[in-house]
Amino acid sequence: MLNSLIPWVCVGIGGLIGSLCRYGVTLLARDWSISIPYGTLLSNVAGCLVIGGVMELAAATEVLSPSARLFLTTGFCGGFTTLSSLIYELMQMVRNEEWAYASLYFGLTLVGSVIAFGVGALAVKTLTRL
Numbered sequence: 373m374l375n376s377l378i379p380w381v382c383v384g385i386g387g388l389i390g391s392l393c394r395y396g397v398t399l400l401a402r403d404w405s406i407s408i409p410y411g412t413l414l415s416n417v418a419g420c421l422v423i424g425g426v427m428e429l430a431a432a433t434e435v436l437s438p439s440a441r442l443f444l445t446t447g448f449c450g451g452f453t454t455l456s457s458l459i460y461e462l463m464q465m466v467r468n469e470e471w472a473y474a475s476l477y478f479g480l481t482l483v484g485s486v487i488a489f490g491v492g493a494l495a496v497k498t499l500t501r502l
Contacts, residue, residue, distance in 0.1 A: 382439045386447015390419075394452045407473045409461045412454050413481055419453035420485040424492030432500045 397418075398411030426444045430436050436444070458481060465474035 378439055379442050382443040383447040386443040387451035390448040390451025394454060408477050412457045412461060416453050416458060416481050417484040417488045419449045421488035421492040423449045424489035425496040428493035428496040432497060
């Protein structure tokens with residue numbers, strides 16, 4: 373019975389920590405701009421960096437247990453990254469006809485997140501070869 377609860381606990385605790393970290397990033401970034409929600413942007417890009425590194429570490433080594441992978445990916449990154457917030461903020465810009473800001477925010481989020489994922493994976497790949 374206890375073993376069947378471990379994945380749930382890993383995801384729950386990871387999600388709690390990820391959500392708190394995301395809130396902290398949002399508070400830190402709130403004064404940077406009123407046009408672009410940098411807190412959400414940073415959370416999404418940083419979350420992709422982490423999940424890229426975790427993916428590569430799990431593929432290249434046996435350092436992470438299945439519970440640790442659940443904690444980090446589904447839990448922490450799931451709580452830290454914010455697709456629903458991204459879409460909400462994007463639609464607010466569209467409603468306000470802020471086309472340039474909406475395009476910039478969407479583009480930066482997608483491109484930045486893809487690049488961060490690759491950087492995270494490459495960093496772990498490089499470090500595991502040392």
